[in-house]
Amino acid sequence: MAKLEGKVAIITGGTSGIGTASAELFATEGAKVVVVGRNQERGQKVVDEIKEKGGEAIFFQADMNNSEDLDALLKTTIDTYGKLDILFNNAGVVISGPLESFKDEDWDFVLKTNLRAPYIMSKKAIPYLRETKGNILNTASMAGLRSHSNGYAYNTSKSGLIMLTQVIARDFAPEGIRCNAICPGITQTPILGTVKENEVAAICSTIPLQRMCDPMEIAKAAVFLVSDDASYITGAALPVDGGVTI
């Protein structure tokens, strides 16, 4: 039996990388998926590919930093599929740099997108998740578990997201709502920018498993955490990082 049969899932940042791989796998496992992002063209392509394979999905264009978009996202989800079982807060951005020249507006933008948006989205989704005894999954990072040079805003946002995960997990466990985080290592997605060949080798030499992660390997862990297979797991921050944080 498919692991997410009959479930309705919102995946933010579904238009690229880890979110796209997750949207594909969630749909393969029987979920109806609401693919969320700002880029209409990429989002529609993800949905078309899911439908070609016999899955069910819609695209919803939203900026996670726009509260009105989030209200409309939830309304469309309920109007279309009647309920919400899974909220996957996955959208995120990276800006790094030396402390003394780091722009305050970049700090605000990263913290807003990576931490405030999941907080607002979770708050708005809880009434619907209460009805389904659903769950929340947040994409944190290995950067939330350890420091990196110049990671002032990014590492802080992801560390905060792990704590947000734990507080939500604690407060809503009595109602049967789980909340977990996934902590990817270096994963081959557009967020890495233009990493050069020689840099790839250098990066991989620091990873115990000696290679970068494929987005589908994160998606597989995500399916596990949002499925009933993880029914006794809440408040976890699961590293999927090739051993980088051991």
Ligand SMILES: NC(=O)c1ccc[n+]([C@@H]2O[C@H](COP(=O)([O-])OP(=O)(O)OC[C@H]3O[C@@H](n4cnc5c(N)ncnc54)[C@H](OP(=O)(O)O)[C@@H]3O)[C@@H](O)[C@H]2O)c1
């Ligand atoms: N790749 C890695 O090595 C790695 C490692 C650890 C953690 N992560 C985390 O994994 C998550 C997914 O990243 P990725 O690697 O898949 O990168 P990606 O390919 O660049 O995807 C980022 C996604 O976030 C969405 N997004 C960003 N800002 C948004 C906003 N304001 N509103 C709506 N959507 C927004 C983008 O959608 P649009 O462009 O359509 O707006 C895109 O779908 C992020 O939270 C990232 O921090 C990645």
